[in-house]
Amino acid sequence: MSGKVILHYFNGRGRMESIRWLLTILEVEFDEHYLTSRDQYLKLLNDGSLLFQQVPLVEIDGMKLVQTKPILYYIAEKYNLHGKDIKERVTINMYSEGLMDLMEMFITLPFAADPKSKLDSIQSKANERYLPVFEKALTGPLYLVGGKLSLADVLLLECTLMLEEKLPGIMKEFPSLKSFQGRMINIPAISRFLQPGSKRKPQPDEGYVKTIMEVFNITRPLP
Structure with missing residues (x-):
């Protein structure tokens, strides 16, 4: 193996x-x-x-x-995308788990009996519970934790792109997140992906x- x-x-x-x-x-x-x-x-x-x-x-x-x-x-x-110490690591984990909670809603969406209702719920929760957290965290810093790229940043990019696929325009009230997206997609490996x-x-x-x-x-x- x-x-x-x-x-x-x-x-x-x-x-x-x-x-x-x-x-x-x-x-x-x-x-x-x-x-x-x-x-x-x-x-x-x-x-x-x-x-x-x-x-x-x-x-x-x-x-x-x-x-x-x-x-x-x-x-x-x-x-080395998991923070430099235990405090950074737990912060990365908190951000990551929140993002995975939001993305889990998308994972189950194609199997839902009422996809439209579920998508409406996703939009509401994203706008009220999740995106404001990351907008605040990125107002100033380039990355979420410790001034360097971490797992949480990778998941945040994936999640915001996923949101925009289903909910175009959802990011218009979150300029720091849009700037973050722009920086991330210019990383060569991500650009190719x-x-x-x-x-x-x-x-x-x-x-x-x-x-x-x-x-x-x-x-x-x-x-």
Whole structure:
């Protein structure tokens, strides 16, 4: 299992996309093994590869890691994007968990019984609970924590771009966040990742939803 990082997930964003973003900005090469059938998923289960019977699964440094947050924190720690001390680290984690809470709403959106109502809820929470926090944190500083790039910055860029895909214009009241976006997308690795043909995944479509429901044997929309 040594060598190149291997990602096991669907050919879509979901809970793996943040991991792709982080590896990309670090310029860490990775291969992807896509789940396309229930038999593939059951094989991973039978092999003992899925600690809690869930993906994402990431093979790295001779380990098989599951659960998105621990995977992100491990990679960030390994490549010095997790703060210089325990206080910076906990601040990065707080920002990161808030962003992942918001992005989780997008991850489940394609499976919702009432997507419009859910999107309205996302917009409200983003405007009232999440974006003001980051606008304040970036009024002056270039990065969220310690004056240098961290995991939280990578997740913030991913999240704000995701918001704008579904809710154009949502960032107009947050000028510091827009400036932050502009700085981040000029980082060469990110600029390449945002181009067609990169390993960045498109917005979920019906085929992606259908594959996940078949692999996990889901028979009805989520509430």
